[in-house]
Amino acid sequence: MKILVIETSQWRSYYADRYRQMVALGGDVHLLCGESEPGAWPSQRIVGSLDIDGLLRMAEEWHAEEQFDGVLTFAEMSVIATAAVAERLGLPGIGVDAARTSRNKFLMRQTHALHDVPRPAFAPVATVAEALSVAADIGYPVILKPTLGASSAFVFRVDSAEELTERFPYANAGIGSMMAFALEASGIDLGPNTLLVEEFLDGSEHLIEGTVWDGEFSTGVMVDRITVEGSTFDDDVHHAPSGLAPEQLTKIHEVVAAAVRAQGLTHCAVHAEVRFHRGVPHILEVAARLGGGSMDGMARLSGGHSPIAAAMDIAVGRRPVLRPYQPTDVHTVGICLLTPPGVINEVLVAEEVTTSEQVFHLHIPSQPGDVVRRPPEGNDMLGYLYVSGASFDEAMSTANRFADSIKVAFAE
Numbered sequence: 393m394k395i396l397v398i399e400t401s402q403w404r405s406y407y408a409d410r411y412r413q414m415v416a417l418g419g420d421v422h423l424l425c426g427e428s429e430p431g432a433w434p435s436q437r438i439v440g441s442l443d444i445d446g447l448l449r450m451a452e453e454w455h456a457e458e459q460f461d462g463v464l465t466f467a468e469m470s471v472i473a474t475a476a477v478a479e480r481l482g483l484p485g486i487g488v489d490a491a492r493t494s495r496n497k498f499l500m501r502q503t504h505a506l507h508d509v510p511r512p513a514f515a516p517v518a519t520v521a522e523a524l525s526v527a528a529d530i531g532y533p534v535i536l537k538p539t540l541g542a543s544s545a546f547v548f549r550v551d552s553a554e555e556l557t558e559r560f561p562y563a564n565a566g567i568g569s570m571m572a573f574a575l576e577a578s579g580i581d582l583g584p585n586t587l588l589v590e591e592f593l594d595g596s597e598h599l600i601e602g603t604v605w606d607g608e609f610s611t612g613v614m615v616d617r618i619t620v621e622g623s624t625f626d627d628d629v630h631h632a633p634s635g636l637a638p639e640q641l642t643k644i645h646e647v648v649a650a651a652v653r654a655q656g657l658t659h660c661a662v663h664a665e666v667r668f669h670r671g672v673p674h675i676l677e678v679a680a681r682l683g684g685g686s687m688d689g690m691a692r693l694s695g696g697h698s699p700i701a702a703a704m705d706i707a708v709g710r711r712p713v714l715r716p717y718q719p720t721d722v723h724t725v726g727i728c729l730l731t732p733p734g735v736i737n738e739v740l741v742a743e744e745v746t747t748s749e750q751v752f753h754l755h756i757p758s759q760p761g762d763v764v765r766r767p768p769e770g771n772d773m774l775g776y777l778y779v780s781g782a783s784f785d786e787a788m789s790t791a792n793r794f795a796d797s798i799k800v801a802f803a804e
Contacts, residue, residue, distance in 0.1 A: 395704060396451065396477070396481075398474040401442060409686075448477060461707075468679060468681060469573075471494065474491070492583050497540070498516050507653070512676075528553070532552055538563065539567075548562075595671075599664070604657050604659060607652075609648060614717065615694075630726040657678070685776040686753035689752045721782075730766075736761065740798070748779070750780050752778055753776065
């Protein structure tokens with residue numbers, strides 16, 4: 393199958409492993425970027441700007457030559473542009489309206505409220521005065537977050553009016569400068585780029601990779617977020633398969649299925665994030681794309697589900713392989729690699745890590761000279777490490793040991 397992959401602005405080699413997996417699954421991958429360095433993929437075209445009209449024109453020209461079977465993206469910041477390209481080429485897609493609703497957190501929350509899907513109380517805010525007023529109505533602690541964010545950038549838990557007043561300027565400045573917004577296509581409606589104040593949900597958090605076909609949602613894997621939580625939601629550690637009881641898994645499946653219907657998603661791969669609150673799972677997000685890092689690897693090893701294969705099938709209008717969720721005996725742990733702030737001079741990875749058969753994904757896009765910004769100024773991560781094991785304890789111990797062996801030297 394010949395597939396056009398969209399990255400409005402390419403972030404180095406972040407998705408290269410997934411493109412290689414697509415090739416191994418029989419895909420003929422062609423990469424279209426608004427902005428990118430040349431040579432990122434053997435078959436690549438670059439518009440030279442983030443302008444959506446230029447992206448659409450080049451997609452049409454390339455399609456006339458190649459006759460693509462489908463269009464997809466793995467990038468959160470390219471979901472809306474990809475929907476526009478699919479519409480322009482007359483290929484299967486989710487539609488621009490559903491894409492926008494599934495990308496912009498304010499529009500997503502509005503849709504969930506309209507359809508009575510469990511979600512946190514929320515309101516958009518443009519000033520600190522508005523934020524303080526909403527927070528007082530909701531009750532502390534609250535969450536302050538961007539509507540067009542990703543990777544927990546400029547997402548803060550705040551426990552008091554004083555803390556909200558302190559954090560607000562950082563978040564407000566961040567919505568215009570954060571990478572999640574800067575990599576979006578220009579000239580297309582993304583919905584409001586503002587901040588939300590939301591109710592804090594006090595229970596455990598879980599991630600789902602799943603598939604929607606003919607409007608029916610199918611769970612591929614359920615992942616537990618096992619981080620000792622702080623105020624910035626960036627120190628992510630994930631484990632699969634989930635340790636939840638069957639009845640809890642059923643509740644999560646039902647609420648994600650309701651959110652999928654509310655957002656108008658009928659044929660796509662989805663990444664969902666939910667959090668329990670007073671015993672009920674509430675939707676944090678349902679994104680119309682695969683999860684980041686190696687959520688696909690966790691799904692494959694711990695859930696027996698291939699999100700990449702499913703996404704490829706859906707992109708070309710073919711029914712993917714669907715089955716009831718059945719976790720495997722393989723335990724997987726994923727860790728976000730974090731460092732202090734500073735300018736990177738060198739990254740050293742122990743040979744034990746690079747040669748271990750337990751490591752199924754290690755990605756460190758950060759390079760010497762990169763500036764690492766940490767909360768509240770930003771949320772830069774060094775990379776990701778994913779390992780497998782015969783038990784949770786084994787996988788967790790290995791992940792921690794390997795993460796500790798990755799050393800970063802900073803410029804003076």
